[in-house]
Amino acid sequence: MFKIEENVSLKKYNTFGIDILTKKFYALSSSDRLKEVLIENEGIPLRILGEGSNLLFTKNFEGLTLQIATKGIKIINKTKAKVLVEVQAGENWHEFVLWSLSNNFGGIENLALIPGSVGAAPIQNIGAYGVELKSVFHSCKAFEITTRKIHTFSNDECEFGYRDSIFKKKLKGKFIILSACFSLQKFPHSIDISYGAINSQLADKLATIQNIAEAVIAIRLSKLPNPKKIGNSGSFFKNPIITLNDFKKLHKTFPKLPHYPSKEGFVKIPAGWIIESLGFKGIREGDAGVHEKQALVLVNYGTASGIQILGLAKQIQKAALDKFGVSLETEVNIL
Numbered sequence: 001m002f003k004i005e006e007n008v009s010l011k012k013y014n015t016f017g018i019d020i021l022t023k024k025f026y027a028l029s030s031s032d033r034l035k036e037v038l039i040e041n042e043g044i045p046l047r048i049l050g051e052g053s054n055l056l057f058t059k060n061f062e063g064l065t066l067q068i069a070t071k072g073i074k075i076i077n078k079t080k081a082k083v084l085v086e087v088q089a090g091e092n093w094h095e096f097v098l099w100s101l102s103n104n105f106g107g108i109e110n111l112a113l114i115p116g117s118v119g120a121a122p123i124q125n126i127g128a129y130g131v132e133l134k135s136v137f138h139s140c141k142a143f144e145i146t147t148r149k150i151h152t153f154s155n156d157e158c159e160f161g162y163r164d165s166i167f168k169k170k171l172k173g174k175f176i177i178l179s180a181c182f183s184l185q186k187f188p189h190s191i192d193i194s195y196g197a198i199n200s201q202l203a204d205k206l207a208t209i210q211n212i213a214e215a216v217i218a219i220r221l222s223k224l225p226n227p228k229k230i231g232n233s234g235s236f237f238k239n240p241i242i243t244l245n246d247f248k249k250l251h252k253t254f255p256k257l258p259h260y261p262s263k264e265g266f267v268k269i270p271a272g273w274i275i276e277s278l279g280f281k282g283i284r285e286g287d288a289g290v291h292e293k294q295a296l297v298l299v300n301y302g303t304a305s306g307i308q309i310l311g312l313a314k315q316i317q318k319a320a321l322d323k324f325g326v327s328l329e330t331e332v333n334i335l
Contacts, residue, residue, distance in 0.1 A: 002026065002033060004041070004064070013067065014052030015115060017231035018306045022047070022065040029069050029090075031178045035148050037066065046145065047335070048176055050117035051092065054124060054233055055333040058306035068119050068176070073099055076181070084138060086181045089119025093126070101210050106189030107136040108182070109213040110198075113220045115227065115234060119177040123167040124331075125160045129195040129216055134160035138183045142167075142175040150178065162262075163238055163331055223294050231300030232291065236313060237271040237328045250324065271320075271328055272296035278319045288312045310334060 008025035011017055024044065026037055038046070045063025070090040077084040083105055087096055097112045110131035116124075122140055126133045139154050159166040167175060189209050193199055201215035225232050242250070247267040251257055254277075262268040275281065275295035282292040287304035290312070291297040298309055313330065320328045 002037060002040075004037075008065070010049075010052070010057060010061075010065065013049060013065075014055060014057055015227035015231065015233050016052075016056055016300050016306070016309065017227075018057040018300065018304075018309075020057045020060050020306065022061040022063070024064040025067070026064065027067045027069045029071075031070055031088075031143070034143055034176065034178075038145065038148065050089070050120040051115065053115035053117075053227070054120060054331070055335055056233065056306050056309060057335050058310055059335075061335075066176075068117065070178070072179075081186055083184050083186060084181055085184060086179050087118045088179050089117060089177050091118045092116075093118055093121055097213065100184055101213055104187055104209070105184035106187075106191065106209040107184045109209040110192060110195075110216055112213040112216045118180055122158055122160075122177065122180055123165055124163055125158075125165050127163065129198055129219075130192045132160070134158070136182045136184060138181040140180040141178045143178055144175055146174070151175070162241065224297060225291055225293075225299060230291075231302075231304075232297050233332045235271075235296045236298040236330060236332050237275070237296060237316075238331045239268050239271050240274075240326050240328065241266050241268050242326065243267075246325075250326075254324070269326070270296075274320050274324055274326060274328070275316055278316065278323060280316055280319070283312075285312055290316075306334075 005025040008022050009019055010022055011019040028034060041064045047061055047063060047065045049065050049067045068090045070088040072088040074086045075083055076086050093116050094113050096118055097108050100108055110129040111126060114126050114128060121133050122137060134155060137155050139152055142151050142153060144151055191207055191212060193207050197219050198212060198215050201218055202211060205211045241262045244265050244267055247259060258270050258273050260268045272295045280290045281295040283290050286308060287301040288308040289299050289301055291299050298313060300309060317328045320326050
C-alpha cells in the first residue's frame with residue numbers, strides 16, 4: 001500500500017522556496033507503483049515534480065503532485081569507445097555527473113552543478129558552457145498517462161531544440177519520464193573547452209574531464225546564488241535568438257551588444273546583458289529581486305510570492321521589448 005499526503009506545502013520542494021499548497025502529494029520511489037497511484041487518483045489533476053529547480057509556483061494546486069524520486073544508475077552496454085548508462089529519473093543530475101567523472105566517463109563534465117533531476121534534463125535539453133544534453137542523450141523511457149503504457153523515445157524523437165524538446169511542446173503533460181540513457185565516452189575523451197571562461201579557469205591545468213568539471217563548478221559558484229541560501233531557479237530567461245537581419249539593425253543602434261553564432265541565419269544575444277543594460281541588475285522589490293552578480297537570475301530573498309517574482313519578470317520583459325524590440329522568453333516553467 002501507499003499513502004497519499006494531504007494539503008502539503010511545496011516550499012521545500014522548489015528551489016525558489018515558494019510556499020504554496022498541493023491538495024495531494026506522493027513521492028514515487030518505484031516506477032512499478034506508478035500505474036497503481038494514477039488509477040487510485042484517476043480524474044484528479046496531476047502535476048509531475050522533480051527537484052523543483054526550473055519552475056515558479058504562483059498558486060495553490062487542487063490536485064496530486066507526484067514527485068519522481070526513483071534512484072539507480074546502471075551500465076547497460078559497453079564498446080571500446082563508449083558506455084551506455086541508464087539513469088533513473090529521480091537521480092540528482094549533478095550526482096550523476098560526479099558518478100560519471102569517478103568512472104572516467106566523459107561527455108557531461110561541462111554540465112556539472114546544473115540543478116535538477118535526470119528526468120527533467122531531457123525535457124529542458126539542459127546545456128551550459130558549449131555543451132547540450134542532446135550531444136550525449138541516447139534515449140528515454142516514458143510513461144504515457146492516458147494509456148498507462150511505457151514508450152521509448154530516441155534522440156531524434158525527442159526533437160531537441162535550445163532549452164526545448166517534444167516534452168515541452170506537443171507532448172507536454174502527456175508523459176512521465178521514468179529513466180534516461182546516455183552515451184558517454186571512455187578514455188581518450190573528446191572534450192569541449194571552447195567556452196572562454198573554462199580556459200581562463202583551467203589556467204595551466206591539463207584539460208581533463210575532471211579538471212573541466214572543477215572549472216565549471218568554480219565558475220557557476222562565482223556567478224550563481226546557492227538556492228539553499230537565496231531562493232532561485234538559475235537562469236530565468238532564455239537567451240534570445242534573432243535573425244541575422246534583425247541583429248544587424250539592432251547592432252547599429254547598440255554597437256556594444258554582445259552576440260554569438262546560432263543556427264544558420266540567426267544570432268544569439270545574451271539576455272543577461274539586456275537585463276543589466278536596462279538597469280535591473282541588483283534591483284529588489286520587497287523580497288523579489290534580480291541577483292546582484294547575475295542579471296539573468298531572479299531571486300526570492302525570503303518571503304516573496306510567485307506572483308511577485310512573476311510581476312518583476314513581466315516588468316523586465318516589457319522593458320526589453322520597449323527598448324530593444326526583443327522578446328525575452330522564460331526558461332523557468334510558470335505554474
